[in-house]
Amino acid sequence: MVKRLLTGNEAIAEGARVGGALFASAYPGTPSTEILETIARQGDVRVQWAPNEKVALEVACGVSLGGGRALCAMKHVGVNVAADPFFSASYSGVGGGLILVSADDPAMHSSQNEQDNRHLARAAKVALLEPSDSQEAMDFVALGFDLSEKFDTPVMLRVTTRTCHSMSPVELDPHARYEPVLRPGYERNFRKNVLLPANARVRHEAVEERLAQLEEFGNHERALNRIEWGDRTIGVITSGIAYQYVREVLPEASVLKLGLTHPLPRQLIREFGAGVDELYVVEELDPFLEEQVRALGLHPVGKEIFPITGELDPDRVARGFGIEPLGAGIEPVDASLPLRPPVLCAGCGHRGVFYTLSRMGVAVTGDIGCYTLGSLPPLESMDACLCMGASVGMAQGMEIALRAAGDDRPVVGVIGDSTFVHSGITGLVNTVYNGGSGTLLLLDNGTTAMTGHQEHPGTGVTAEGDATIALDYVAVCHAVGVRRVREADPYDLEALEAAIREELAADEPSVIICRAVCRLVDRTPIADPAELEIECPGCGTCFELGCPALDGSSGQAVIDPAVCSGCALCVQLCPFCGLRIHGHEAVVQESVS
Amino acid sequence: MNDLERPRNVFLTGVGGHGVLAVSRVIAEAALARGFDVRRSEVHGMSQRGGSVVSQVRYGPRVHSPLIARGAADILVSLELLEALRHLHALRRDGILLANEQRITPAPIGGLTVAYPDDPRGVCEQRVDRAIFLPALDIARELGEEKAANMVMLGAYSVLAPEIPEATWLETIATAFRPRFRELNVAAFGAGREVALRSAGAGAAP
Ligand SMILES: Cc1ncc(C[n+]2csc(CCOP(=O)(O)OP(=O)(O)O)c2C)c(N)n1
Ligand code: SF4
Ligand code: SF4
Numbered sequence: 001m002v003k004r005l006l007t008g009n010e011a012i013a014e015g016a017r018v019g020g021a022l023f024a025s026a027y028p029g030t031p032s033t034e035i036l037e038t039i040a041r042q043g044d045v046r047v048q049w050a051p052n053e054k055v056a057l058e059v060a061c062g063v064s065l066g067g068g069r070a071l072c073a074m075k076h077v078g079v080n081v082a083a084d085p086f087f088s089a090s091y092s093g094v095g096g097g098l099i100l101v102s103a104d105d106p107a108m109h110s111s112q113n114e115q116d117n118r119h120l121a122r123a124a125k126v127a128l129l130e131p132s133d134s135q136e137a138m139d140f141v142a143l144g145f146d147l148s149e150k151f152d153t154p155v156m157l158r159v160t161t162r163t164c165h166s167m168s169p170v171e172l173d174p175h176a177r178y179e180p181v182l183r184p185g186y187e188r189n190f191r192k193n194v195l196l197p198a199n200a201r202v203r204h205e206a207v208e209e210r211l212a213q214l215e216e217f218g219n220h221e222r223a224l225n226r227i228e229w230g231d232r233t234i235g236v237i238t239s240g241i242a243y244q245y246v247r248e249v250l251p252e253a254s255v256l257k258l259g260l261t262h263p264l265p266r267q268l269i270r271e272f273g274a275g276v277d278e279l280y281v282v283e284e285l286d287p288f289l290e291e292q293v294r295a296l297g298l299h300p301v302g303k304e305i306f307p308i309t310g311e312l313d314p315d316r317v318a319r320g321f322g323i324e325p326l327g328a329g330i331e332p333v334d335a336s337l338p339l340r341p342p343v344l345c346a347g348c349g350h351r352g353v354f355y356t357l358s359r360m361g362v363a364v365t366g367d368i369g370c371y372t373l374g375s376l377p378p379l380e381s382m383d384a385c386l387c388m389g390a391s392v393g394m395a396q397g398m399e400i401a402l403r404a405a406g407d408d409r410p411v412v413g414v415i416g417d418s419t420f421v422h423s424g425i426t427g428l429v430n431t432v433y434n435g436g437s438g439t440l441l442l443l444d445n446g447t448t449a450m451t452g453h454q455e456h457p458g459t460g461v462t463a464e465g466d467a468t469i470a471l472d473y474v475a476v477c478h479a480v481g482v483r484r485v486r487e488a489d490p491y492d493l494e495a496l497e498a499a500i501r502e503e504l505a506a507d508e509p510s511v512i513i514c515r516a517v518c519r520l521v522d523r524t525p526i527a528d529p530a531e532l533e534i535e536c537p538g539c540g541t542c543f544e545l546g547c548p549a550l551d552g553s554s555g556q557a558v559i560d561p562a563v564c565s566g567c568a569l570c571v572q573l574c575p576f577c578g579l580r581i582h583g584h585e586a587v588v589q590e591s592v593s
Numbered sequence: 594m595n596d597l598e599r600p601r602n603v604f605l606t607g608v609g610g611h612g613v614l615a616v617s618r619v620i621a622e623a624a625l626a627r628g629f630d631v632r633r634s635e636v637h638g639m640s641q642r643g644g645s646v647v648s649q650v651r652y653g654p655r656v657h658s659p660l661i662a663r664g665a666a667d668i669l670v671s672l673e674l675l676e677a678l679r680h681l682h683a684l685r686r687d688g689i690l691l692a693n694e695q696r697i698t699p700a701p702i703g704g705l706t707v708a709y710p711d712d713p714r715g716v717c718e719q720r721v722d723r724a725i726f727l728p729a730l731d732i733a734r735e736l737g738e739e740k741a742a743n744m745v746m747l748g749a750y751s752v753l754a755p756e757i758p759e760a761t762w763l764e765t766i767a768t769a770f771r772p773r774f775r776e777l778n779v780a781a782f783g784a785g786r787e788v789a790l791r792s793a794g795a796g797a798a799p
Contacts, residue, residue, distance in 0.1 A: 329664020338707030378703030543704020
């Protein structure tokens, strides 16, 4: 055995290999993305990026049905998208072991909400595992596959940003050879796998029996649930990363560490509760364990002293227990220090689109991706951003309400390419079907930029790096019934605005595809850096672009040639024609006119 | 002293793209190679686009939390001065600040740059008893590669961490990066180590 430092995500990937997974699928989403990326790099388990989480899970369900072990990874909100197959796969059970990794994001480091997905495992009535470090993340995957097959249940492995992105030592067998665990001899099983009502009623009985058996298992399986007896005046029930904070803050206390948190081992909890004077529950986000412990007639202290919002950390746990601050630190520097907030890259193709929209007095339903930054100053041209794909449906709904109120402001939807594939197409079907007339801007930067530049069905490359058929957006839009589909260069402001005006004027739905490869995917400059050819009078027009290469703090425009990518947006805006780019004469002349 | 009774808490910070995470990785790997229990965490939201980056490493006989309690860091390693200021309160009162003198002005927002603090070094020195500043960027430039400034800082850190022998550092650096950067990284590490040793010898900090 060798010890290696792995992040939780790398450990889950290692677990998939050690556990004999045949297949892994995912749709990217922080903090889960590196799980599939790591499995792909290892090159053993077959991997796929799916267009969205629902499809990712359905393919995994198919692999499981056929007898292979499958792992499916997504961020917490992805499980909402995959909830339909997830809840019903619970009734069908599995063939080969099936694990859904839900990577939750307490504190919303990179998410639109901080839902606690343990509730979903409970609602779906499947086994729920919560590792507290990388070793457990790896072990629980291998163990999860066994559990899944033994109890005929999908397993949710619930991790959080801190477990995903923290490193801790993991014991690995350097000689272990990858060998997928298969259940050969697939046979049709109508009663189990075809969820007609008559079959599903029988399956629900099986699900309840399975939960009882899992609970009994959890009462005794020390690899998952264990009591660490210590000082018996304080007993803490905890799970996941919170366990580490409890151990840090109260090294002497008795702890019931839960790894299998649904179904809960009620007998073990009672035994623990009876063995300590004061009982506490320390868990991140919702009182998921606490309420169930209370239902046993025990009286734990929990959310009245530990926060229900945000992440726990050693300080918050200590404060809850009334322990002095752990560190006696240096006073923070109170002067308002300049921040380094996220901005669209210099030369990003999204910039011209939002700049144009900001001048047009239109309502904009936005979506999730790098382009959500178009909602921030100075572009500030997004009215809403809800969840992936919502831009399309919301645009049509908003149009209905605005018109009813006698407001004739046009509504524009804005969606990224990966998001369009994820869940924008069905929205577009709806717009066409129900007679909407809005315009959708499809921002095609050839990647899933926000989550670190993953391939997707529109890029023509698979997760395994093979060339494949790229989704043809124009054909898709035509196929769902959009007749007005056109392309517009997001680096040509005048043409872009003209295209948007024209499409908005048409009394039928339209799509404008704005194509510009993400600057971090293709870093070759578009042209030479922009240069000032006159003494800049400081009118400030070009500052409105919010380009990080353009500094106006001195009152004059100063361009950082190391950052500028030569996109020429500022050149088109300068009312004095003082900005130039070598080899961009055509654009410059246009802006003169 | 070559053994630790309690975990050593190292808080690292800098700006995306400048190799903070690489430094924290080498510290974590070297600590593991030396036989310590290790935890390391990172926040790298928008790191590719020049945002603030934070990483924390803890090592010792037994470590649980990947996060350092506020005001409990033994050492704050900062690859940039503004980020050192921003995270000064991570340090214990008797903690050590090890900072690269480099200043990176935040990208202008809407064409406007917020003024960079006047005297970040002075503010640090006023609050931290043991503050060490290194011209890591200049040293790396002399070696022919600006990007190696992070390894200069690592070299300086190694002087403050006698619990990990020099040989372990060198072995870890050798395996952590692609072979073609090995020589440069080792040279930068050595240069940082030397500067820190010299300033220690001269009776300045630490
Ligand atoms: C259901 C769901 N899955 C995944 C995510 C994570 N996520 C946020 S934006 C995004 C994709 C962005 O890609 P794209 O639409 O191409 O825009 P870009 O960032 O490239 O501009 C993803 C996967 C999410 N927020 N919600
Ligand atoms: S990463 Fe790509 S899509 Fe995101 S802001 Fe930068 S250039 Fe634009
Ligand atoms: S050309 Fe102008 S807008 Fe484009 S990247 Fe350079 S400075 Fe920014």
